[in-house]
Amino acid sequence: MSTSLELLFWGALVGTGATVVMDLWAWLARLLLGMASLDWALVGRWVGQLAQGNWRHGPIAKVPPMAGERALGWAVHYAVGVIFGVVLLQLWGLEWARQPTPGPALAFGVLTVAAPFLVMQPALGAGVAASRTPNPAQARFRSLLTHAVFGLGLYLSALLLARWITA
Numbered sequence: 001m002s003t004s005l006e007l008l009f010w011g012a013l014v015g016t017g018a019t020v021v022m023d024l025w026a027w028l029a030r031l032l033l034g035m036a037s038l039d040w041a042l043v044g045r046w047v048g049q050l051a052q053g054n055w056r057h058g059p060i061a062k063v064p065p066m067a068g069e070r071a072l073g074w075a076v077h078y079a080v081g082v083i084f085g086v087v088l089l090q091l092w093g094l095e096w097a098r099q100p101t102p103g104p105a106l107a108f109g110v111l112t113v114a115a116p117f118l119v120m121q122p123a124l125g126a127g128v129a130a131s132r133t134p135n136p137a138q139a140r141f142r143s144l145l146t147h148a149v150f151g152l153g154l155y156l157s158a159l160l161l162a163r164w165i166t167a
Helices: 003-033 040-051 069-098 102-111 114-123 136-166
Strands: none
Touching: 003 069, 003 136, 040 069, 069 102, 069 136, 102 136, 114 136
């Protein structure tokens, strides 16, 4: 397998695994702590609006729902996770993936919080870094925590994959 193909393969698996870990965290946080998580239908609605050429609108929750928006939102969520997994491996290399350490994965996971702060939250009407929400500090903390968990998921996924491949 070529190095590029191997990087895509490992990155896709690591990114998907990390996204699953992040989703499990969101589910547990909602179940045990009552923390609301992002409604992926809203992300699908936003992407659907972009695909229709609607680049500007009010808060996405006030935009009429679209058919298939929830499935689209989940697909985008996992696609972004895969992209982040591939980027991590482009930065740290396949050797890191074969013998992962937590530092790069956790640091990268925390850095990925830039995506919701600078893209998703403004696009959904919450402002840059949730500045238009009722409690911006709390929203920022939750985003940061969720992306730190994503980083943990990157590490755990790489670790499991490395052990599975070498077993």
